[in-house]
Amino acid sequence: MTSIHSIPPELIDLIIDHAHADRSLLAACSLVCKAWFPAARHHLFSNAKLNAENASSFVNLINSASSTINPFVRHIDAKDNCESGRWVEDWFAKLTSLPFVTSICFTSSCDTVLSQTTLRALRSFDRLVDLRLVGCQFADFIEVQELICSFPVLQSIYLEADWPEPFAITPTETSPSPHLRELYLRCEMSHILDWFLMQPHVAPVSKVTLHGLDAVELPVVGRYLQALGPVLTHLTIFPSGSVYNSLSDHVNLSLNACLQYLKLVIDCDSPDLTMARTFLSQVDSPLFDEVELSFYSVRQGPRLAREWTDLDKLLATPKFSSMTRTTISAMSAAGLAKETLPLCHQRGVLQVQRHYTISCSANSTLSCLS
Template sequence: MTIELPAELIDAILDHLARDFTSLKACSLVCRAWVVRSRSHLFETCSLAPNNIIGFCSLLHSCTFLHHIHSLDLFREVPHQNDHWFSDIDSLCRLTGIRVLQMTAKFVDASTLEQTFFSTKFLTAFPNVTHLVFSGLAHNALRQQLVPLLDMICQFPALQDLHIRRISPHLLFSATTAIPPRELCYLTLCTHSVGPILAWLHAAGHLRHVRSLKLPSMWHHEVPFANAAFGSTLNLHCLDIPLTWLLPPVQWRYAASPFFDLSLHLNLHTLILRDSTYPDDMMQALTRLDAPSLLECLAFALDLPSYRCFQWAALDAFLACPTRFPRLRNVVFIQTINYTVPKEDAFVRRVLPLLKSSGILHTKWLRLFET
């Protein structure tokens, strides 16, 4: 079959169909020239679980699309009758293109937890992973089980981006002297992981290498760890925190000052504030904001319907003041797509006329799985 369209245009069309697997499969049968591009989307992400691990390992010895697999979505249940297949390193090491590993572990038995998960050679099969997403779920019966999660992170020497999505309170981070991956600089942490991760990086002298940090609302016992870690000047470029961490001391009850002194983060250029609980405290927190002069982007991830009666005129005047943030170029309102997008977009632009006229006001709409 003769194709008259330029190769660049064909590639653009196939890229547009990236999530349409039915169409991609049909395109891969049109001609040989379309196969590689179609496969790059069809096999970019593979899912691996106890119920398909046997067939997956067998397939790895004969398939021709291994170099197209760049992301692995992994689910492991410990213990499981097929769990020993995850130690088939000869097969899994053929996945040399894996850069993103999304791993969910469900632990139901403490007696074999370390032997069947953390002590196997499975993790060493992916030395080129740069992005790790981890969720650890534990059965209630485990009763505060210590697990070597920090040592697990060190099994990925090329790791740059660590995303701890969820940690069961029954899983506790055991202490370690392991050195963090040298290139680790992006952190997204969840409740129960803030204290152990920050304390570990601080003790290893690695916290100064972190460029981007996203924190959840923390438990009372996690605050001292975070305070100790952030008591000195860091090289953060992007900080994503709940708005409540900027509230006055009266809101804290257990601290003499707000958690974040942003004046210490001299290179901070992006600040993302998340909140949907305290709309009345927004202005009080912002007026106390001692942001560095390099701040270029200020983003708000808010539940807009909860802010209908907010002091929008005061916020508009505050942010539009050129002397407040001299390098501010973008004020972004982030919203998940569970409301009518045009309606909310029009609302933001109507209540912030000064920012709108300055050209720095933007809106960003995310799907729920992107938040």
């Protein structure tokens, strides 16, 4: 009979990894022997989800002399909700005893600016590779700049935040992380992008999402995407208003020669379909793999028939021969895409997706394939 001591440690870790969702089993494994302790504790405590109900007890636990979980916490998901009671001001700064946190998602539903105490605590996590700020308020743009520059190895930023209009965007003594690869902006993105363009070297961001893009911001967006050039591989645009009427006048996707994925969230009417086709016609990348068009509803009709036909023909041209997916996502009538894009359907690249928005929080869309 094989004893547990004769099983290779690598195999034991794989077995414990397989049980990552069974917290009672993981707790039992962590008590079996010292060899099982790290893998089990990793799954039990790597993700700390904190709110007004549990934050104080968690902080007291990690700051107690007998705590053994501190080295295992990698991600902090902190939600400050005014309705259920604020806790961040009193407790967040005490999380700095966690030495190996690499990811923070900070969500605030309170209409107040982040305090200096909270900002200092955030800046102390200098191992961060992923920072997500949702619904946050800053006293000024300088605070935003200082926060972003605090993380030398940061790779991903999700910024849904507000701050007063600055008198001017000025350079900073320090720069954002040169390792930055993913950028999601749902804020005054012209301030961020203007500042990024002031750096001696623009970080090679490969994935960009612009949520709430308006026409005023198009010039700086065009300059930023041009500066990224072939580094950019994924681009997602959620417009605000009639951005598509002038999008192709400011943004030239032919300069992004390694683009692989493009997502446009548009209205299913004639002007937007026309501009989507015009914008797509700029794509000049041999690596281009997928275009996703997201609608509230897919519609047909005499006025739209020509636009759908022209879009379908464009996607069937040799310049899109590398494309393996044309994804149409919509909250209703998504199945009509097979009729409106027959060439894509016949080619076998059309993917139809119905999506339902179930929450207002970041990245909270539940989708199912039809």
